[in-house]
Amino acid sequence: MNKSVEFSAPHLRSSENELLISLDFFFAALPVIIWSVIAYGARPLGITVLSMLCASLFELVFACLLRSRVQIYTAALLGMIVSFFMPATISYWFVPPAALIAVASRRFTKGVLNPISASLLPLFLFGSEMTAFTKVYHKLDLGVFSYAGNIDEMAVTLPVKMLSPETTPAASAFDVFLGNSPESLGGLSAALLLIGCLYLIIRGVISWQIPVGFIGGAAVIWYVFMFDGVNYDYAIYHLCSGGIVLAAVFGATEYSSAPVVPFGRLVHGVGCGVLAMVFRRFGLYTEGVLLAMLIMSLFSRVIDLVTAERYFGYRTKKLGERFGCFFPKLK
DSSP: OOOOEEOSTTOOEESSOHHHHHHHHHHHHHHHHHHHHHHHOSHHHHHHHHHHHHHHHHHHHHHHHHTOOOOHHHHHHHHHHHHHTSOTTOOGGGHHHHHHHHHHHHHHSTTSSOHHHHHHGGGGGSOSGGGOEEOTTOOOOTTOSOOGGGHHHHEEOOGGGGOBTTBOOSSOHHHHHHTOSOOOSSSSOHHHHHHHHHHHHHHTSSOSHHHHHHHHHHHHHIIIIIOOSSOTHHHHHHHSSTTHHHIIIIITTOGGGSOSSHHHHHHHHHHHHHHHHHHHHHSSOSOTHHHHHHHHHHTHHHHHHHHOSEETTEEOSOHHHHHHTTSOOOO
16 A cells, blocks of 8 residues: 655645656656757766656755755756756756756745746746757757767757748747657656646546646647648647747646646646647747746646635635635634
């Protein structure tokens, strides 16, 4: 019999084993990892392993300092997902700080901030490496500590950034869907990500509401603000590039920062998808999924309050009373 496992808020307890949950995520991500190695060489594997080791080490340090339970498998999983949002050419020294911030955010913010977004967004302030993608099947050496010196000559433009009524990217929409176009380590193949998503849903590790809401919300915004009435293929470019599917499957579903109520999860997913595409359409860069996840994580507890009918044995359909049950009564 599996013992209950304590996770960061709001998932205080689960009947599932922490190791089994982490293994399910790893199995879902294994095809993506293999494809990134095929596309970029051994370096993606080095980045992912380094991130997992660093996250596990920092989790152990925090557990010792705080005298709390060690969640080593959860930390390793978090490190793996953080590495998925990085480009293959990123310098190794970017990885430990990102892992540190991710573990610290999960431990100390208790789900107020999405740890994946919180760990990666600061890296955009320290150079252009987070937005420097290289072409697929360009083999990168595992032992090169940094490609910063020649990153400009290696960098290519993402297909989604080349879209315009007059311009079509060199990669077809089918290539973007399968993973034959530049992307981050984990976002290369939308097809493999969706297969992994289906596996996680069948296994009951994640619910369908967040991925479906995320992709569906992004699709609606594309149709309203970006569809030119002719090029339906552009939907594939937008939805399968820029980390949309990756964030929908592995980012927004992060346990500590996602709502606990099914309808709340759907609202959370739709909000992430809408914000990501709004940032892409009206913002300065296409990688708005991280900021979208961070903003929506700030409202996760509010979404739970609004959408839930039962909290700690208290049941009501009145919104004011739902908020009131979290505050002490005044005598």
